[in-house]
Amino acid sequence: MLNPSTDNPSDWRLRWALLLAKIERVQSPDQGQALLAELSQPRVPTVLAFANAHAMNSMAVSTPFFEAMRSADRVLRDGSGMATLFKLLRMEPGLNLNGTDLIPRLVRAFDGRGIALFGTREPWLERAARRVREELAPHSTLTRANGFLDTGTYCLLAATHRPALIVLGMGMPRQEEVAAQLRAALDFPCLIVCGGAIIDFLGGKTPRAPLWMRKAGVEWMYRLALEPRRLFQRYVIGNPLFLTRALRLASTGRR
Template sequence: MDAWPWVRRWKTIIDKLRVVDDAADERQVLQALSAPRTATVLGFVNAHAMNLVAANADYCTALAAADVLLRDGSGIAILYRRLGLAPGLNMNGTDFIPELLAAFNGRRVAFWGTQEPYLSRAADQAEALYGVNVVSLHDGFASIDTYIDLAQQQPELIVLGMGMPKQENVAARLAELGRPCLIVCGGAILDFMGGKVTRAPDWLRRLGGEWVYRLSREPKRLFVRYVVGNPLFLLRALLFNKASLTGP
């Protein structure tokens, strides 16, 4: 493990992951997250996140600082099964964050991420579908201090759509403010809600192939993440063995 520091970092994240067993367990998680008593960070861990963890110790620290980490995608399910662990439900943010928005009906929400006009379109959709009150909008390209200042508007739910690793770093800083609030690292959720990108067909999602659809729609942007990143993740999954979970 000393020769491969990424193994220790992977262990840190796997130990932190909250596996959701079934629909009843998912409802319990949803209920807890919708009533935060202090600043609470929700993150999602997929193969891309684990590649970033392997490459960047600071990102690992920011991701591990989240209060709740959920498994996202088939890559982490493959890793769990290799380790002899039950992967639970696929708690991808694109499906789960809308459930959170519905749970925050009538409450103050901030969307920080993506860019216009998609940001405003996402806010309009959220207000129309989920009844939230969007009190703050900002693109995802500002400094961390900008978002710290925006937090003075005291939203009860903050959705960060900045992509990894920036959103996890922003979330960690926002959590230091301590105000009761749920801070969600939402990845591309605002792009989906704002119509910038579309989701894969249901049948392809059920097969765990949504990444193939996304790659076909944005090949230049996502080539390294998927064509290079997925095989790299699988190679690391082969090297990361069960002994690492119980080692020092």
């Protein structure tokens, strides 16, 4: 790995090395359950982010996004691409704690406390809220807002309703930047989750891949088939770029 004290902080390899050192790698289901319990009892405003191949590519070229990811309080590994990167670096990747599977479990853990959904647009936002009310957290009060408002509005809504859990579904890099500003603005314990497409999934806008594709680590292929134009850059261009950078970083580490 690179040495943060001697290398150029604008170098993507150093950015990757710094974030990789921050990622929590959970090695067993028992550890995963302990992590879930810990996350569900925040003592201060706490940001949870997920690092996947797209995040690593974005971080390589965007200083604000790199800083937002690095400032997150907790970062988890998301996706098979990150597992490949850790293996190339001869590090155990741990369990795949992707947000699409973990966040519904978190919502259940917060049942009975206030929950905010900030992201996507109607009608999927209302459908997601209905699913939370009916299936995941029937005893919670919900606050919701679409994902296209200014950050100050989200801060005001959160300060007014004081939810214990705030789920952001705005996509990278905006949700990570909004999360950092929410944490700075709020003065009560809460977990702020950078959820990507989770509200779209909950609202039925974006269907999940078949279970066998999820287990095989190729859910991205399913999503690409559904939205080829929007996701072409992320997957068709981004995945080979990520793998090239992963190989270069591994080579640098060996040297």
